[in-house]
Amino acid sequence: xxxxxxxxxxxxxxxxxxxxxxxxxxxxxxxxxxxxxxxxxxxxxxxxxxxxxxxxxxxxxxxxxxxxxxxxxxxxxxxxxxxxxxxxxxxxxxxxxxxxxxxxxxxxxxxxxxxxxxxxxxxxxxxxxxxxxxxxxxxxxxxxxxxxxxxxxxxxxxxxxxxxxx
Amino acid sequence: xxxxxxxxxxxxxxxxxxxxxxxxxxxxxxxxxxxxxxxxxxxxxxxxxxxxxxxxxxxxxxxxxxxxxxxxxxxxxxxxxxxxxxxxxxxxxxxxxxxxxx
Numbered sequence: 001x002x003x004x005x006x007x008x009x010x011x012x013x014x015x016x017x018x019x020x021x022x023x024x025x026x027x028x029x030x031x032x033x034x035x036x037x038x039x040x041x042x043x044x045x046x047x048x049x050x051x052x053x054x055x056x057x058x059x060x061x062x063x064x065x066x067x068x069x070x071x072x073x074x075x076x077x078x079x080x081x082x083x084x085x086x087x088x089x090x091x092x093x094x095x096x097x098x099x100x101x102x103x104x105x106x107x108x109x110x111x112x113x114x115x116x117x118x119x120x121x122x123x124x125x126x127x128x129x130x131x132x133x134x135x136x137x138x139x140x141x142x143x144x145x146x147x148x149x150x151x152x153x154x155x156x157x158x159x160x161x162x163x164x165x166x
Numbered sequence: 167x168x169x170x171x172x173x174x175x176x177x178x179x180x181x182x183x184x185x186x187x188x189x190x191x192x193x194x195x196x197x198x199x200x201x202x203x204x205x206x207x208x209x210x211x212x213x214x215x216x217x218x219x220x221x222x223x224x225x226x227x228x229x230x231x232x233x234x235x236x237x238x239x240x241x242x243x244x245x246x247x248x249x250x251x252x253x254x255x256x257x258x259x260x261x262x263x264x265x266x267x268x
Contacts, residue, residue, distance in 0.1 A: 007168045011176050018180050021199050022187030034199045041180075041206045048173070048217045050227050053209070053234075060234050065202060065241050072245045073195055076258050087190045088261065094189035098182045105178040109171050127224045128231065136228055143235050150239035157246040 007047055014040030025086050027073045035066040049121040052128050173214035181207035192259045194251075198244050205237045 017040060020033035042057035132140050180203055187200030209230040216226025252258060255265060 004168055007172065011172075014176065015179055015183075018183045018203055021203060022183055022191065022196070027193055027195055030196060030199060034202065037203065038206065041210060044173070044176070044210055045213055047168075048210075048213045050213045050216070050230070053213060053227050053230055056231060056234055057209075060238050061202075061206075065238060068241060068245060069195060069199060069202075072248060075249070076195070076252050081193075081258075084192075084259075086192055086196065088192050091190045094186050097189065098186050101185065102178070102182055105182070106175075109174045109178065112170050112174065124224050124227055128228055131224055131228050132231075135225075136232075139232060143232055146236065146239050150242050153243045154246040157243075157250045 003047065006043075010040050010043040010047065013037075014044065026082055027077065027086075028070070031066065031070045031073050034069065035062055038062050038066055050124060052125045170214055170218040173210060173218075177207040177210040177214070180204075180210070192261065194248055194258050194260050194263075195245075197260065198241060198248070202237065202241065205233060209233055 014037055017033045017037035021030050021037060024030045024033060038057065038061040042054050042062065045053040045057055184200045184203035184207060187203065188197050191197050191200060212226040212230040212233070216224065216230075220226065248258070251263060251265075255263060257263075
């Protein structure tokens with residue numbers, strides 16, 4: 001009973017804030033709504049027994065990505081943006097694409113049998129670490145290379161522009 | 167009883183909202199935020215399948231962890247590019263990004 005209440009409240013929080021991300025006119029409100037949505041997703045990870053993902057989601061997404069997006073929104077914002085339309089003319093076509101996709105995805109949802117909660121919950125940090133060091137060792141190293149590349153790329157783009165502005 | 171279908175329906179909803187935002191927002195930062203929504207929908211799916219279909223292992227959560235890492239790298243480079251573009255064309259609206267038009 002309490003699990004159902006937690007799931008439905010987290011689901012409502014996530015869904016409403018996700019709608020806020022795409023519909024709000026003010027980009028700052030959109031970014032704040034994204035932070036709430038990411039926290040709702042973190043709570044859903046917790047209800048799924050993924051405790052390490054919960055912590056990682058909070059650390060990386062809520063603490064990193066949402067704050068970074070907020071910084072850039074505030075750097076690039078203008079007062080006149082609040083009076084401009086934030087949605088292009090293709091919203092009807094986009095709704096059509098979403099409706100068609102929804103039909104297909106709903107068929108996928110119905111294809112899965114209604115199975116209950118299978119087992120007891122256990123901490124996942126240790127098995128995750130063992131998996132990353134054994135079966136997923138190569139992707140782990142590749143991801144570290146990707147992160148280094150992203151770091152260098154971000155520095156390169158911002159540094160180049162600062163030189164050009166002088 | 168909360169089942170796999172509930173999580174699937176929620177993540178599909180999140181994914182559709184992300185698609186709608188990525189197709190209709192004019193602001194490039196709004197498009198990036200919609201893409202983050204789609205990443206999160208995929209992550210919910212992975213964690214839910216891990217929990218309900220293969221509860222003895224953590225492979226789905228490991229893949230979700232990789233997705234979180236890649237998404238962080240993507241948003242860092244994406245926002246650096248957005249800043250760079252903004253300094254060149256002085257706008258954040260994607261229909262005015264026509265530098266390649268000659």
